[in-house]
Amino acid sequence: MMEIKTTKRMMAAMVCGLVMSTAPVFAQDNQSAPATTQDNQQPGGGYRGHGQTDDRRIEHMTKALNLTPDQVTQVKAIDASEHDQMRALHQDTTTAPADKRAKMMAIHQDSTTKVRALLTDDQKTKFDAMQAKMKERREEHQGEQGAPPPPPAQ
Numbered sequence: 001m002m003e004i005k006t007t008k009r010m011m012a013a014m015v016c017g018l019v020m021s022t023a024p025v026f027a028q029d030n031q032s033a034p035a036t037t038q039d040n041q042q043p044g045g046g047y048r049g050h051g052q053t054d055d056r057r058i059e060h061m062t063k064a065l066n067l068t069p070d071q072v073t074q075v076k077a078i079d080a081s082e083h084d085q086m087r088a089l090h091q092d093t094t095t096a097p098a099d100k101r102a103k104m105m106a107i108h109q110d111s112t113t114k115v116r117a118l119l120t121d122d123q124k125t126k127f128d129a130m131q132a133k134m135k136e137r138r139e140e141h142q143g144e145q146g147a148p149p150p151p152p153a154q
Contacts, residue, residue: 065123082111
């Protein structure tokens with residue numbers, strides 16, 4: 001029983017960390033962002049919550065990196081793909097929690113790599129700084145809650 005609670009806590013912390021680490025990565029300008037409607041929200045709130053959360057991420061990234069409209073479109077597609085993969089993995093009852101964690105991290109890293117590949121050199125510098133800042137915040141947050149358990153041995 002204790003292992004299940006620990007595993008659930010670990011998964012919740014990991015998901016929280018993943019969401020927090022992508023928050024500044026995917027965003028768009030408020031002036032051009034459409035209002036969130038029922039149509040662009042996932043049933044039941046989806047894996048990451050409402051579409052508005054994704055819009056804010058795109059909004060932030062667009063402002064911080066001065067993304068072109070074409071880059072915004074591509075980032076949205078990468079974000080949607082990541083979201084779908086994460087949701088499918090979250091709903092997969094056949095994969096062990098430790099394996100899910102590793103797969104979630106790989107999905108997130110793949111998405112981050114794809115987004116970074118779209119950027120100019122100047123944007124990459126800013127993007128890397130954003131990523132470093134989010135990593136620092138994540139580590140501070142984890143320090144407040146106690147160190148997370150080590151990843152499982154492979």
